[in-house]
Amino acid sequence: MIFNSETRKNRISIRHFWVLVHRYVGLAMAVFLVLVGLTGSLLAFYSELDRLVCPQFFVANTGSKPLDIATLAENAALLEPKAQVDSVWFDHDLAQVQVYVSPRIDPQTQQSYELDFEQLMLNPFTGEELGRRNWGAISEGFHNLMPFIYKLHYSLALEDIGTWMLGITALVWTLDCFVGFYLTLPTKPRIDKHSNLLQPRSSFWQRWQIAWKIKWRASAKRVTFDLHRASGLWLWLMLLVFAWSSVYMNLWDTVYTKTTQLVFDYHAPWTDLPNLDKPLENPTLTWRQAYERAVTLSNVSANEQHFIIDYPVYLILDRDHGVFDYKFRSSLDFQDKFGGTRLFFDANTGEQKLLLLPSGQYNGNTVTQWLVALHMANVFGMPYRIFVFVLGLAIVMLSVTGVLIWWAKTQSEKFKKRNC
Numbered sequence: 001m002i003f004n005s006e007t008r009k010n011r012i013s014i015r016h017f018w019v020l021v022h023r024y025v026g027l028a029m030a031v032f033l034v035l036v037g038l039t040g041s042l043l044a045f046y047s048e049l050d051r052l053v054c055p056q057f058f059v060a061n062t063g064s065k066p067l068d069i070a071t072l073a074e075n076a077a078l079l080e081p082k083a084q085v086d087s088v089w090f091d092h093d094l095a096q097v098q099v100y101v102s103p104r105i106d107p108q109t110q111q112s113y114e115l116d117f118e119q120l121m122l123n124p125f126t127g128e129e130l131g132r133r134n135w136g137a138i139s140e141g142f143h144n145l146m147p148f149i150y151k152l153h154y155s156l157a158l159e160d161i162g163t164w165m166l167g168i169t170a171l172v173w174t175l176d177c178f179v180g181f182y183l184t185l186p187t188k189p190r191i192d193k194h195s196n197l198l199q200p201r202s203s204f205w206q207r208w209q210i211a212w213k214i215k216w217r218a219s220a221k222r223v224t225f226d227l228h229r230a231s232g233l234w235l236w237l238m239l240l241v242f243a244w245s246s247v248y249m250n251l252w253d254t255v256y257t258k259t260t261q262l263v264f265d266y267h268a269p270w271t272d273l274p275n276l277d278k279p280l281e282n283p284t285l286t287w288r289q290a291y292e293r294a295v296t297l298s299n300v301s302a303n304e305q306h307f308i309i310d311y312p313v314y315l316i317l318d319r320d321h322g323v324f325d326y327k328f329r330s331s332l333d334f335q336d337k338f339g340g341t342r343l344f345f346d347a348n349t350g351e352q353k354l355l356l357l358p359s360g361q362y363n364g365n366t367v368t369q370w371l372v373a374l375h376m377a378n379v380f381g382m383p384y385r386i387f388v389f390v391l392g393l394a395i396v397m398l399s400v401t402g403v404l405i406w407w408a409k410t411q412s413e414k415f416k417k418r419n420c
Contacts, residue, residue: 018182032165036166037394038396040395042149043153056130057121061095067125068291070290072122073088082103085287086100086101086317086319087099096124096130101115101119101120119135130158135147154249166257170249176317177239177240182212184233186211194238210383213226214230231397235394252268261364263364265363267354268365272354273321280348283317290315297343297352298343310333311339323353325342325343327341327342333359335358339358341358344356
């Protein structure tokens, strides 16, 4: 069989192009991926580490019934009259309640009061205060360590700028997953230089299986290369899941939404609820009325959609959309803790605006819930959380070995030039 040498040269040229793309894209992402890999490993055990660092913010679950969301919101308002409640969150095992607040408007000056905190921790059974903090502000003390690590993970602790930087990194990482996979595929059999004929043909798998193995007894350079290639192959599917779910975490209302809607039926508050001209400052519904309305509407939805309500997760006043966002765990949820069943209703009239179920409603939402659950290590119990911890370290290893491969290649090229 005669082999067209020109065709082979073209294929080599194309492959070399993608090698360069993979190499320099990897270099550009390396610092970011090392950071998110290390912080992501820690975040797999966020709750446990947060309790270890600041046990004063948590209480033992007595087994008694916690206070309802409305009572907790009212207690928070009494504890700090200068603050208005924005949301009330239950811890998954009722060890604390987090209340997020923002400054009220001073009626005399028409200016916002100054607050030195944004998060208030309450005892879920008594409503007593456990502590206050500006979530993620490491300058305030060690009690913000885990929130600060969380901020580093999703925004480099740089707010919107960091969120966009990591979002773009995640998008490039997603695309580079496919480039990296392509580069592991075996090339065509070599040709004999004298006869211009193909060498004896071996199967695709015989040629590809080399990429899945690590030659531990080879040189350090070869082991580094094998670690990078083989680990990327064995972990490829999960790396893609984490890369694309990172796009959701950072570019949820732009790239992720538009892409997902091209393939699936996907709905979200930023797609189905219009933004108000200006944020809603003072809704007609009080927190008690809002909570009672949330319970009523969720019960009606449970009867209509045939699911069982387990427990509330949070109630948020979404001022941008003028709605209350009520999340609760239901029989449709598959995550280990918390839940993804959400109900939105008008903050002035109580009219239901949107119901989002974690599964069985819109296929795009089901896929998204699975991506979030896998990314947050919120499925399959402790074994999967340990896997996510190890995966974070593997991402660090892949980034470091990629840099080492580039460095070795650079030094080799310099040596060749000096000896020409």
